[in-house]
Amino acid sequence: MKTIIVNQPGDVQVIERDMPVRKPGEALLKVLYGGICGSDLGTYRGTFAYADYPRIPGHEFSAEIVEIDDNPQGLKPGMVVTANPYFNCGHCYSCERGLLNCCEHNETLGCQRDGVFSEYVTLPVERLYDGKGLPAKTLAVIEPFCISYHGVSRAGIKPGNKVLIVGAGTIGTLASIAAKSKGAEVYICDLAREKVDYAVQTFGLAGGIVNTGDDQAFLKQCMDITTGNGFDVTIEAVGTPATFQNCIDAAAFGGNVVLIGVGKKNMDFNFTIIQKKELNIFGSRNALKKDFLELIDLVKAGGVDLEKIITNTYSLDDAPRAFNDFDKNAAHMLKVIIKF
Incomplete structure (x- = not known):
């Protein structure tokens, strides 16, 4: 499969790597759209506070479920989902108080750990949220809206x-x-x-x-x-x-x-x-599960046309150009989306 990687500031490549192997409790996902976050752009520029290299970017996305076990959420193959990308440790003082978004040891996809800018990824099932029929392109913008x-x-x-x-x-x-x-x-x-x-x-x-x-x-x-x-x-x-x-x-x-x-x-x-x-x-750091659920419902009800925030769409193979264009023309571009 193809994967986008930032080797060092200013150096983005599309590489070939092995498909991920799904573990118990995880779903195999086919990524559909991914948004280039300001943190991804900062990683490209070398200005992001939490970046190290090499790094697979990406945490704003929509994906189709390919494989999944029976689960309480009722998620099934073929459904289009997005996900909470903020991995909390579960045992720090913030986590003990339910403040999972500001975990002391937080690792966000594409930031402190590799992200989802690959054709296929695996993620824990409990992190996935049903897109409720929203267009895949719209669903990819839910995470920044949550922030x-x-x-x-x-x-x-x-x-x-x-x-x-x-x-x-x-x-x-x-x-x-x-x-x-x-x-x-x-x-x-x-x-x-x-x-x-x-x-x-x-x-x-x-x-x-x-x-x-x-x-x-x-x-x-x-x-x-x-x-x-x-x-x-x-x-x-x-x-x-x-x-x-x-x-x-x-x-x-x-x-x-x-x-x-x-x-x-x-x-x-x-x-x-x-x-x-x-x-x-x-x-204000990250977002909570309730933010994702509330906003999916809000957008589904027609409260906001999120696709108006998308100004540029690139193919996966054009990812290096997408990052370079965004870097050079940030004053004229809002949300840049990659179609996987």
Whole structure:
């Protein structure tokens, strides 16, 4: 079978390797579509905090069940599924408290362990979720939606809240959709005007901010939008010190700040602003089983057209070009999908 591998930063290949052997409690899956996550792009660029090499990327996907034993979920060969890709240890303090998404020893497919960008993979049956008839291409985007949805859930958004999403990539745009679904007045910010305009126009957001790097101009736009108050909620979906600072600065006194983005750089800032504003700052990592189940139902009910987030589709053999194009044109591309 064919497998995509990142040998080192900037070096992606499609190689031949043996088919996986299914173990008891696992299903053999034929991968249908896989999305290139920001973490996969970071692995390609050498900027992802959790990357090592060589690495098979991929954890956003849909697949057809080829072989599976009888199971309580009622999953059978021929069904199209997605999966929870965050492997928790089961014995750390977080796991003991049921916080499986932030396991101290978490290993996410494609990050700390090899991912699913192969024609066939095996996974534990309990990690699989029935796609309930959703198109395979749509189902491949459920996992990043879960990442965004989980972060938005941490924010405690109330109807009518003014919310700023910093970052108009896939995770930020999906976070804007999730925040809007909770009744918020949502604005999105990015360096790339094209991405801001696409998110606002495609998903009916309240407005957008193009941040040119001028902090004073950025803050003035935020204050103009909120009549000088700042945003009730700000959500960081990039993973840089500058964008986290944007979220701190744009938040209202008593506001909530959520960090979804992952980065490697340290930050130096006047932390007393947290005390002065009495900010509530939340980290958001991965997602929970309930997020997957709720969002599959939400999309199935027609609440969100997830395929609008997909801007580019490549074949498996074109995977090296997909990574290179995404790297060079990230300002013009949202979700990049590989068809297996």
